[in-house]
Amino acid sequence: MTSLVRAAWSAFRVSVRLRVISPWAYLNWLVFPLIFATVGLYVLSRPGAPSSHLVYGVLGGGLIGYWSVAYLDGGNGIQEERWNGTLEQIFGVPTPLWTIILGKIIGSLLFGLLAFLPTAAFAYVGFHALLPNVDASRFAISLGVLTFSFFSIAITLTPLFALWRWAFSMLNGFELGVYVLCGFMFPIAILATPLQGVAGLLSPTWATRALYASTVAEGPHDFMLWWLLAIGLSLAYLVGAYFLYSLVEREARVSGELALA
Amino acid sequence: MTASLAIEASQLRKTYVTKRGVLRRERVERAALAGVDLAIEPGELFGLLGPNGAGKTTMVKIFTTLLLPTSGTARVLGLDVLKDQWALRRRIGFVFGGERGLYWRLSGLDNLRYFADLYRIPPQVSRRRIAELLERLGLAGRERDRVELYSRGMKQRLHLARGLLNDPDVLFLDEPTIGLDPVGARELRLIVRELADSGTTVFLTTHYMFEADAICDRIAVIKDGGIVAQGTPDSIKDTVQDQGVVEFQVVGMPAERLAGVRALPGVTSVAVSDRELAQLVTVHCARPADVMTHLGAILDGMKLEKVSSREATLEDAYVQLIGESS
Numbered sequence A: 001m002t003s004l005v006r007a008a009w010s011a012f013r014v015s016v017r018l019r020v021i022s023p024w025a026y027l028n029w030l031v032f033p034l035i036f037a038t039v040g041l042y043v044l045s046r047p048g049a050p051s052s053h054l055v056y057g058v059l060g061g062g063l064i065g066y067w068s069v070a071y072l073d074g075g076n077g078i079q080e081e082r083w084n085g086t087l088e089q090i091f092g093v094p095t096p097l098w099t100i101i102l103g104k105i106i107g108s109l110l111f112g113l114l115a116f117l118p119t120a121a122f123a124y125v126g127f128h129a130l131l132p133n134v135d136a137s138r139f140a141i142s143l144g145v146l147t148f149s150f151f152s153i154a155i156t157l158t159p160l161f162a163l164w165r166w167a168f169s170m171l172n173g174f175e176l177g178v179y180v181l182c183g184f185m186f187p188i189a190i191l192a193t194p195l196q197g198v199a200g201l202l203s204p205t206w207a208t209r210a211l212y213a214s215t216v217a218e219g220p221h222d223f224m225l226w227w228l229l230a231i232g233l234s235l236a237y238l239v240g241a242y243f244l245y246s247l248v249e250r251e252a253r254v255s256g257e258l259a260l261a
Numbered sequence B: 001m002t003a004s005l006a007i008e009a010s011q012l013r014k015t016y017v018t019k020r021g022v023l024r025r026e027r028v029e030r031a032a033l034a035g036v037d038l039a040i041e042p043g044e045l046f047g048l049l050g051p052n053g054a055g056k057t058t059m060v061k062i063f064t065t066l067l068l069p070t071s072g073t074a075r076v077l078g079l080d081v082l083k084d085q086w087a088l089r090r091r092i093g094f095v096f097g098g099e100r101g102l103y104w105r106l107s108g109l110d111n112l113r114y115f116a117d118l119y120r121i122p123p124q125v126s127r128r129r130i131a132e133l134l135e136r137l138g139l140a141g142r143e144r145d146r147v148e149l150y151s152r153g154m155k156q157r158l159h160l161a162r163g164l165l166n167d168p169d170v171l172f173l174d175e176p177t178i179g180l181d182p183v184g185a186r187e188l189r190l191i192v193r194e195l196a197d198s199g200t201t202v203f204l205t206t207h208y209m210f211e212a213d214a215i216c217d218r219i220a221v222i223k224d225g226g227i228v229a230q231g232t233p234d235s236i237k238d239t240v241q242d243q244g245v246v247e248f249q250v251v252g253m254p255a256e257r258l259a260g261v262r263a264l265p266g267v268t269s270v271a272v273s274d275r276e277l278a279q280l281v282t283v284h285c286a287r288p289a290d291v292m293t294h295l296g297a298i299l300d301g302m303k304l305e306k307v308s309s310r311e312a313t314l315e316d317a318y319v320q321l322i323g324e325s326s
Helices: A003-020 A023-044 A051-084 A086-091 A097-113 A116-127 A136-163 A165-181 A193-200 A203-213 A223-255 B056-063 B085-089 B108-118 B123-136 B152-164 B182-197 B209-215 B233-238 B255-262 B288-298 B314-322
Strands: B007-020 B026-040 B045-049 B071-076 B092-096 B170-174 B201-206 B218-223 B226-231 B244-250 B267-275 B278-285 B304-311
Touching (some): A023 A116, A097 A223, A136 A223, B201 B209, B218 B233, B218 B314, B244 B288, B255 B267, B255 B278, B278 B288
Antiparallel strands (some): B007 B071
16 A cells, blocks of 8 residues: 555545544434435425425435535535644645545545435335335446545535635535535426526536436436536546645645634 | 755745735735744754744744745755655654644544554554654553543643654754643653754744753744844853843832833833732843832832842843833
8 A cells, every 4th residue: 555545544534533423423414314305205295296206305315415424524624624723734744635635535425425324214214205216227327426526526625625714604505506506306407597507517417317317217318428427527627626736735835824823 | 055954044034915804805914034044953952932923933834834935945954845845744743832733532542643644654664653652752551542631731742742753853843832731841841852862953932931941952032023133042141141130019010100210221121011910020231239229219109019139041131132021
């Protein structure tokens, strides 16, 4: 194992351990997804609601939890490091910042995936809601593509929280915006046309579309196009991230904003 | 610049740029370092003294590659802090004072293992090194406890252990004894002195004169971002050797009477500090006996609690250098 891989692995382990012992982490992957799932399932299981939309209730809460943990915990994690005084410490080591953030985000993604378990169980027990037409292989690929798209966004945006304290105040706005624009709880076809255009630039939109399509039989489905769009946009974010990390490494040393005070 | 120096700075400047105001944003510049020159030999224990906001922490952060200078050059172990940051970070350690900077919910051992990996130390080396440091710094036996259960002194020793993980050639300590009890502070000073004796170059910032006097080979005094004096503690003390100090404690010290003390012949500086309800006035002067003679008239009618005269110390030299007065 090279020293960089070991550093990323160590950041992953610390990230997971801190989450396991933090009561706040359970809010994001357990409590909030259940609340969203309850509301979604209640609305979508009422008489007159299209049965194909019930999947949004079953998976939507889990998706929101997954996204929250993957993205929000990245920002919160950096802010916590700043408050704890450890942000400067990890910035001053001979390991590049992206390596440490990579390990932390993989820890977030692992925890985020857990969010699907309570919501799916709750949907089944509480509402007898099932996903009878799941295409397992396409579902698995779509979930993999979605994970890659969440990873790309999180690793691109997280260094901004290190560089600019004010970026933290935008955290929740972007989190909620992605819920709506990427169609986690309802089809984006009901959004205004300009908003659909914006949604098309977000890679999770296409991955989510593929994920939901893999659970319903009715088409038309164009999985390959959706996967490629999600992967292509995610790769574009990563190209941006490459330049962003160089900028952050330099600008943080100019502004001295890594520490409080 | 000389390649054999451990730390060197030439015309080092750092200006922070911030914005203030809500609707009309105004650019504000604050100079933290205003052209610092320094040269520190390998193996030296060098102390940097100065009041809050003088630029001590900024200088440490530049040398440890956490901040970029606005202009000038800084090199540590011959490596440029701007261009050689990755090579330099492997060879230096840094410790900031206070309790922050550790993962409190993890054990001391987990903290050290994590940072050892971030310092890219091979596992077989880090295992041995961590065991040595825990033993040396008196943390052995408590390493599996969460850091939140540690005393302040233990946290500071854990900080030091983290700073020594990579067996640094140069160690930067920014006010490491701040907030420690006298025994803990003394233990830490002994460890720092041992480190320097074993060949590690130590750059220490502190507020405490006796600390600098006790352990530093050389010191510099920084004020408003500039070095105002540099030398051995004895040579700094020599700057006030021909001076004495008169101290008196009064209840309430009106400005006009203080001005009267300042105007006495031979007085070089006057400092006032609060002592509960009273004020302690410290007068640095060339001829203490003359000042004592005139004090009676100036303080006539005031409740004088005690008056004394003594020889100047390093602290007096420091007070004179930074011109602390009120």
